[in-house]
Amino acid sequence: MPEPRCPICGKPAAPREKGRKTAHPFCSERCRQVDLGRWLSETYTVPAVDPEDQEEGR
Numbered sequence: 001m002p003e004p005r006c007p008i009c010g011k012p013a014a015p016r017e018k019g020r021k022t023a024h025p026f027c028s029e030r031c032r033q034v035d036l037g038r039w040l041s042e043t044y045t046v047p048a049v050d051p052e053d054q055e056e057g058r
């Protein structure tokens with residue numbers, strides 16, 4: 001099995017532990033927060049499409 005790598009910094013990811021929250025699949029809690037922040041900012045920059053604004057060719 002390939003060693004999991006942190007998608008943020010490329011270091012070996014933290015091991016996954018049963019019954020415990022770890023930073024997996026990131027290397028550390030810090031990288032996990034970085035990814036979370038990135039994901040949130042992406043969702044904010046994507047223009048929200050309101051279905052009610054789309055008229056159906058009337």
Ligand SMILES: [Zn+2]
Nearest residue numbers: 006009027031
């Ligand atoms: Zn990392």
